[in-house]
Amino acid sequence: MRxxxxxxxxxxxxxxxxxxxxxxxxxxxxDAFRRVRRFSEFQKSLGITRHRLSDRLNRLVEAEVLTKVLYDEKMSR
Incomplete structure (x- = not known):
């Protein structure tokens, strides 16, 4: 199996x-089980690059393991 x-x-x-x-x-x-919720909190906790964290979070959202929620409208502009 490949x-x-x-x-x-x-x-x-x-x-x-x-x-x-x-x-x-x-x-x-x-970290999600430990109630880490925000992108910046994941990055701080793990010391992971923004690109890699974004990629892994997007994969988890696509697989419906995590849900993406807007927490600050100012951040989305």
């Missing part, structure tokens, strides 16, 4: 691995 094909497996563990299969994603999930 890594690129892991998300198409019939196995629920393989599909979960395709979502949570790297250390940054697991650490983001850990």
């Amino acid at each position: 890594w690129e094909e892991i998300d198409s497996q019939v196995c629920s563990i393989a599909r979960a691995l395709s979502i949570f299969g790297d250390r940054w994603t697991l650490l983001i999930i850990r």
Whole structure:
């Protein structure tokens, strides 16, 4: 089985691995359970680059593991 094909497996563990299969994603999930909610809080807690954090959060939102919520209208302008 190739890594690129892991998300198409019939196995629920393989599909979960395709979502949570790297250390940054697991650490983001850990922090979410610890009630970290804002992008800047994740970045401060993990010491991760903005690009990598944004990528991992977007993947988790696409997989419907996390939900994206606007917390400050000024930030979105």
